[in-house]
Amino acid sequence: MRGRSVFAQRGFGAGSFVIEFGGDRFSRDEYISRVDPGNNHFLQIGRNLFLGPTETADNFINHSCDPNCGLRVEAGRAYLFAIRPIAAGDEITFDYSTSMDEDFWEMRCQCGSAVCRGRIRDFRHLPAEVRDRYLSMGAVPEFVLSALADKPAVTGMIVETRAGAGFSPAAGGARAALRAP
Numbered sequence: 447m448r449g450r451s452v453f454a455q456r457g458f459g460a461g462s463f464v465i466e467f468g469g470d471r472f473s474r475d476e477y478i479s480r481v482d483p484g485n486n487h488f489l490q491i492g493r494n495l496f497l498g499p500t501e502t503a504d505n506f507i508n509h510s511c512d513p514n515c516g517l518r519v520e521a522g523r524a525y526l527f528a529i530r531p532i533a534a535g536d537e538i539t540f541d542y543s544t545s546m547d548e549d550f551w552e553m554r555c556q557c558g559s560a561v562c563r564g565r566i567r568d569f570r571h572l573p574a575e576v577r578d579r580y581l582s583m584g585a586v587p588e589f590v591l592s593a594l595a596d597k598p599a600v601t602g603m604i605v606e607t608r609a610g611a612g613f614s615p616a617a618g619g620a621r622a623a624l625r626a627p
């Protein structure tokens with residue numbers, strides 16, 4: 447989503463707190479029944495727990511495949527911290543995949559970074575080196591880590607088979623993942 451963006455009003459040092467996510471709490475089933483997949487402002491913070499949309503800045507933080515913030519979930523609260531120095535005027539971003547183990551929503555990525563993966567999907571689909579980098583930063587919530595242990599991580603290439611598709615619910619028929627042998 448590139449409709450609205452969030453920019454730093456001041457600098458943030460690496461490791462510092464940036465913003466907390468608000469929103470009502472929903473189960474996975476409630477999330478699936480309420481979400482507008484083309485304009486998804488829910489945030490997964492637990493295996494069966496999602497924060498709903500808000501009308502504050504936390505609602506409008508965009509995804510990047512080369513983000514400047516990481517997500518932490520502690521004691522049921524979710525917040526972003528800087529994973530590198532952020533200057534005043536920089537756009538605040540995080541990698542949505544670091545909070546995703548939902549087996550449902552996916553989105554074509556248009557973040558424009560040099561390392562763009564082309565698609566926003568559950569964490570376990572990330573290339574191993576990308577997963578390891580986020581793990582080393584402490585930017586992977588516990589529920590995502592435990593899911594990784596339960597479900598084998600997927601490696602291999604993602605091939606876009608529906609050009610222009612904005613999203614494809616994982617439960618639908620048009621999955622586009624090819625696994626390496």
Ligand SMILES: [Zn+2]
Nearest residue numbers: 511555557562
């Ligand atoms: Zn991207």
